Amino acid sequence: MSRIQLALRVPDLAASVAFYTKLFGTEPAKLRDGYANFAIAEPPLKLVLIEGADDEDTRLDHLGVEVDTTEAVHAATARLGEEGLATKEENDTTCCYAVQDKVWVQGPGREPWEVYVVKADADTLTRQQGSTCCTGTTDTAGHDAGEPVAAASVGCC
Secondary structure, three states, X not given: OOEEEEEEEEOOXXXXXXXXXXXXXXXXXXXXXXXXXXXXXXXOEEEEEEEOOOOOOOEEEEEEEEOOOHHHHHHHHHHHHXXXXXXXXXXXXEEXXXXXXXXXXXXXXXXXXXXXXXXXXXXXXXXXXXXXXXOOOEOOOOOOOOOOOOEOOOOOO
């Protein structure tokens, strides 16, 4: 089953987990230090909460489409490339307490989107060097819309 992913950077993880547990009527599927995700069946949504700074409002971190297989990621990569979008592939990357294969693109407003598959659990939240995962703040100078930009901050989905 595919589902849309919404990753939010939140100032108070515990309060956010409590709120979204009530809103969606389900407990987090994964709850780790500085991180929580909800695998919501109806509507089909993967809600990711990433702990941010206490003095910041909640904000969008990135968007995604979770798919079932690496083959689906490869098919998305091919389709997006054929549509003329710049893609950045990451295979066997550790991010968000998971080992993933993924492809990144950026929308016209520089919003980062990933199509990804979770292959296994991992012990670390932090993205690997060179990964676009969990962009935080991005340096968009000199980049065209649809072109992936490197992540400037740590943290992950």
